[in-house]
Amino acid sequence: MSDLSLKPLIAAARGLTPSRQPVWFMRQAGRYLPEYRAVRSKVEFVELCRSPELAAEVTLQPLRRYDLDAAIIFSDILVPCTAMGQTLTFDKGEGPVLSHPVRSAADLSRLKRADAVRDLGYVGDAIAKTKAGLRSDQTMIGFAGAPFTVASYMIEGGGSKTFTEVKRLLFKEPAVFAGLLDLIAEVTCDYLAMQVKSGADALMLFDTWAGQLTGADYRSFVLPVTKRVIAYARTLGVPVTYFPGQGIDRMFELAGLEVDVISVDWRTRLASASKILREVGLEVTLQGNLDPQLLVAPEQVVRQRVRDILLEARQLGLKGHIFNVGHGLLPHTPPESLTWVIDELRAFR
Amino acid sequence: MSDLSLKPLIAAARGLTPSRQPVWFMRQAGRYLPEYRAVRSKVEFVELCRSPELAAEVTLQPLRRYDLDAAIIFSDILVPCTAMGQTLTFDKGEGPVLSHPVRSAADLSRLKRADAVRDLGYVGDAIAKTKAGLRSDQTMIGFAGAPFTVASYMIEGGGSKTFTEVKRLLFKEPAVFAGLLDLIAEVTCDYLAMQVKSGADALMLFDTWAGQLTGADYRSFVLPVTKRVIAYARTLGVPVTYFPGQGIDRMFELAGLEVDVISVDWRTRLASASKILREVGLEVTLQGNLDPQLLVAPEQVVRQRVRDILLEARQLGLKGHIFNVGHGLLPHTPPESLTWVIDELRAFR
Numbered sequence: 001m002s003d004l005s006l007k008p009l010i011a012a013a014r015g016l017t018p019s020r021q022p023v024w025f026m027r028q029a030g031r032y033l034p035e036y037r038a039v040r041s042k043v044e045f046v047e048l049c050r051s052p053e054l055a056a057e058v059t060l061q062p063l064r065r066y067d068l069d070a071a072i073i074f075s076d077i078l079v080p081c082t083a084m085g086q087t088l089t090f091d092k093g094e095g096p097v098l099s100h101p102v103r104s105a106a107d108l109s110r111l112k113r114a115d116a117v118r119d120l121g122y123v124g125d126a127i128a129k130t131k132a133g134l135r136s137d138q139t140m141i142g143f144a145g146a147p148f149t150v151a152s153y154m155i156e157g158g159g160s161k162t163f164t165e166v167k168r169l170l171f172k173e174p175a176v177f178a179g180l181l182d183l184i185a186e187v188t189c190d191y192l193a194m195q196v197k198s199g200a201d202a203l204m205l206f207d208t209w210a211g212q213l214t215g216a217d218y219r220s221f222v223l224p225v226t227k228r229v230i231a232y233a234r235t236l237g238v239p240v241t242y243f244p245g246q247g248i249d250r251m252f253e254l255a256g257l258e259v260d261v262i263s264v265d266w267r268t269r270l271a272s273a274s275k276i277l278r279e280v281g282l283e284v285t286l287q288g289n290l291d292p293q294l295l296v297a298p299e300q301v302v303r304q305r306v307r308d309i310l311l312e313a314r315q316l317g318l319k320g321h322i323f324n325v326g327h328g329l330l331p332h333t334p335p336e337s338l339t340w341v342i343d344e345l346r347a348f349r
Numbered sequence: 350m351s352d353l354s355l356k357p358l359i360a361a362a363r364g365l366t367p368s369r370q371p372v373w374f375m376r377q378a379g380r381y382l383p384e385y386r387a388v389r390s391k392v393e394f395v396e397l398c399r400s401p402e403l404a405a406e407v408t409l410q411p412l413r414r415y416d417l418d419a420a421i422i423f424s425d426i427l428v429p430c431t432a433m434g435q436t437l438t439f440d441k442g443e444g445p446v447l448s449h450p451v452r453s454a455a456d457l458s459r460l461k462r463a464d465a466v467r468d469l470g471y472v473g474d475a476i477a478k479t480k481a482g483l484r485s486d487q488t489m490i491g492f493a494g495a496p497f498t499v500a501s502y503m504i505e506g507g508g509s510k511t512f513t514e515v516k517r518l519l520f521k522e523p524a525v526f527a528g529l530l531d532l533i534a535e536v537t538c539d540y541l542a543m544q545v546k547s548g549a550d551a552l553m554l555f556d557t558w559a560g561q562l563t564g565a566d567y568r569s570f571v572l573p574v575t576k577r578v579i580a581y582a583r584t585l586g587v588p589v590t591y592f593p594g595q596g597i598d599r600m601f602e603l604a605g606l607e608v609d610v611i612s613v614d615w616r617t618r619l620a621s622a623s624k625i626l627r628e629v630g631l632e633v634t635l636q637g638n639l640d641p642q643l644l645v646a647p648e649q650v651v652r653q654r655v656r657d658i659l660l661e662a663r664q665l666g667l668k669g670h671i672f673n674v675g676h677g678l679l680p681h682t683p684p685e686s687l688t689w690v691i692d693e694l695r696a697f698r
Contacts, residue, residue, distance in 0.1 A: 162679060163642060171646035211596070214640050215618040216657070247560070247596030249617050268598045269564040291563050293512060297520035308565070330511060 009069045009139040010201060012320035013239035013260045013285050019137070021310070021321070023345055024070035025338065026263075026292075027328030028062040032335060035061050045090050046082075049075050052125035059130045063138070065335070067342050070139040070202070073127050073195070077145030077206055078153055080187050083114030086154065094158075101157030103165055105176050111183060116190035123191075124198030131199040142200030144191055146207035146242070147184040147229060148222040154180065163212050170221060181225045189232045196236040203233050204241040204263070211245040219253045230259050241287060246327075248273055255280040264288035266326025270309065274316045285320030286313065292325040295337040302337055306344040358418045358488040359550060361669035362588035362609045362634050368486070370659070370670070372694055373419035374687065375612075375641075376677030377411040381684060384410050394439050395431075398424050401474035408479045412487070414684070416691050419488040419551070422476050422544070426494030426555055429536050430503055432463030443507075450506030452514055454525050460532060465539035472540075473547030480548040491549030493540055495556035495591070496533040496578060497571040503529065512561050519570060530574045538581045545585040552582050553590040553612070560594040568602045579608050590636060595676075597622055604629040613637035615675025619658065623665045634669030635662070641674040644686040651686055655693040 008018035030036055036058050040048065048054050059074040078096050082088050087099040102108055114120065123142075131140045144150075152166045153159065160166070170177045192203055207226065210218060226242075233240045241261035244250040248268040254277065262282070264273045266289045273286060294305055306323075313321040323345055357367035379385055385407050389397065397403050408423040427445055431437050436448040451457055463469065472491075480489045493499075501515045502508065509515070519526045541552055556575065559567060575591075582589045590610035593599040597617040603626065611631070613622045615638045622635060643654055655672075662670040672694055 164645070164679070164681060167640075167642040168645050171643065171650055211616055214615055214643075215621070217640075247598055247616065249597055249621060252618065252621050266563055267560055267596065269601065272564070272598060272601050291516075291566075293516040294520065294563075296513070296517050301520055330513070332513060 007069070007137050007139045007201065009322060010239060012322050013202060013241070015285060015319040018320075020069075021323060021345055021348070022069040022139075023323040023342060024068050024072065024141070025062070025325050025329050026072075028066075028068065028072070029058045029074045030329060031331040032329055032333040033061055033065070034335075045076075046088055049079055050122050052122050052129050055123075055126035056129035056133065059126070060133045063134070066338055067346070068138070070141050071130055071134060072141040072143060072204070073123065073130060073200070075123055075126070075143070077143070077150060079123065080114060080120060080144065080184075080191055081150065081154055083116075083119035084111045084154075084183070084187060086111075096153060097158045098153055099157070101165065102151075102154045102180055103169060105173070105179075108176050108179050108183070111180075113183065114187045114190075116187065116194040120191055120194065124194050127195055127198040127200055139201045140199055141202050141204055142192060142195030142198075143204040143206060144188045146205045146210065147181040147188065147225050148213075149207050149209045149245075150184050150188070151177070151180050152209045152212070154184075163209070166212075170217065174221070177221065181222070185225045185229050188229050192229075192233050193236055196238055200238065202239050202241070203236070204243065205230060205233070206243050208243065208245045210250050211247045215249060215253050218250060223253060223257075227257060230257065234258065234260070248276055251276045252280065254282055257282060259284060261285045261287050261320070261322065263324065264326060266291040268326075270312050270318075271316060274318060283319050285322060286318050287322040287324045289324070289326035290341065292327055292329050292333065295329070295333045295341075299340050302340045303344040306341050307348060310345065310348045356418070356486050356488045356550065358671060359588060361671050362551060362590070364634060364668040367669075369418075370672060370694055370697070371418040371488075372672040372691060373417050373421065373490075374411070374674050374678050375421075377415075377417065377421070378407045378423045379678060380680040381678055381682040382410055382414070383684075394425075395437055398428055399471050401471050401478050404472075404475035405478035405482065408475070409482045412483070415687055416695070417487070419490050420479055420483060421490040421492060421553070422472065422479060422549070424472055424475070424492070426492070426499060427502055428472065429463060429469060429493065429533075429540055430499065432465075432468035433460045433503075433532070433536060435503065445502060446507045447502055448506070450514065451500075451503045451529055452518060454522070454528075457525050457528050457532070460529075462532065463536045463539075465536070465543040469540055469543065473543050476544055476547040476549055488550045489548055490551045490553055491541065491544030491547075492553040492555060493537045495554045495559065496530040496537065496574050497562075498556050498558045498594075499533050499537070500526070500529050501558045501561070503533075512558070515561075519566065523570070526570065530571070534574045534578050537578050541578075541582050542585055545587055549587065551588050551590070552585070553592065554579060554582070555592050557592070557594045559599050560596045564598060564602050567599060572602060572606075576606060579606065583607065583609070597625055600625045601629065603631055606631060608633060610634045610636050610669070610671065612673065613675060615640040617675075619661050619667075620665060623667060632668050634671060635667050636671040636673045638673070638675035639690065641676050641678050641682065644678070644682045644690075648689050651689045652693040655690050656697060659694065659697045
């Protein structure tokens, strides 16, 4: 099947033949770009997320430099937490901090059931503004954090290496833990619907920390609510991508997941991911998976790895392949390296 | 085959039937024990590693409390770096810091080819003293970091989230990177030999960060030198355990590795690890893999998970199974939880 009139990313996500190989980069709008740093020097990160004009501007910046097939709205997976009653700040070099960590039934009861349009409408406005700046063959991607990953920040009050408070709540107060995930799931569904209504052509769900649980705990406590959000997102009529985080362990658990695309971390070979997903019955498009750290390498090394990945994807006979990095771009990424990636990819036959 | 006269851990590692289920815990000597904190309140961490008396004392502490099958010598994988010319300190809460990070050929040339006996003999002395305090059925485990994991600290000058300098060296100066791994491998072989000579009955190689590379880079740059160290360690006549870090991705690459035991992180199901290892032709004993964070759970939950793992290991028909956590114990581990684990394990039929 093929439909050359579809946007390339949408065609690939749907398992149709795209008019060209789609490519975009997680965190393609960000600190590695001087034009982004120029905007950020004037506003705080959270303020930038809240300004439709500025968010649209930085979202479009990488598309002016590079021949990309998608824009992903500039925001943060913790933005919805602010609409539930937590305050989001960023410590210098320390990552996100959320006030009022959720560690008890009382903490949970104080959270608000956010209204996506009223409380998070600025993200929709940013999507609409961005979309007006896209070519018709470029895909506007909306996104959210998956319930467990968002919950892990809400419980810890920020990032964590050991997820101590998350596990404490999960094992000691499983009902509170489940209630929190349910609340996040409801808010996330509304939030994604609002993004599609505002113009998102595709959605992505980031479950960066899904891999921190045992397979059994993920399957019991996390997968059902995650499936619900993904199933709902697909009823919105757009393809949905799930990023299960580092490692392929989670892929063993995904039997029965109805999703369009799985985004593969660079620490997993596409071949391994594809093998396991097929074993559990998932025939999906894969996204990935260049090592974002590779982009410091000399030009020839970068170009070779791009060819390696494209060749691997072709040999695997994937349902579809969206080229991307296996995790977000880093602040020290040399901007010219992305030019080599795209150039090599466009030349690949 | 069975040999009830062998120490249980050695029998399990060799694929023989042990007289009882062997169990120990990574980082079983450590901050969660008040008697450890009492010792540490008087000496710095590095000083503790360098004192055979104190290192033996804290190594033996958990064996006085718990019915364990092994002691692992109290030390740190970065101790050999001090013998190569770096200074090791521990920032409060920030983890290890190594002076003189290795980022060029000149940095590499300044490192010393440590003499294990002369420069690291205190670890051997600590092993000998510890062993004198063990029952004959208890195994004395010696250990080292695997070359890549040690190199990653030596290059970064400490821990890292993104391994930026490691990748920079690997991709920009592959010969320096390889030279560093070769030097570490040589020192590590001597270091392990010295530990066996001092009384270690088994050896473990920690490759905590092996999973941070792509499968292709791991296979090209890391696996050959790692295989060399493991092969050498096995010529010392003791069983060798390899811990490839988080995730099972690395297990796809281990074809041809001759090792006795693979230690499995808790984020991987024993079933998945066993399946992949068999697919690549490795029939080995598995060690693991209780989630160390689970130990904050109520007693019944802890006991149930212990039974789950023992049952899973039995159903898999593993060559052997050494019960352990899937990663080191954490400072907030409640000491009584280990009593429940061991009690449940001893009662399991």
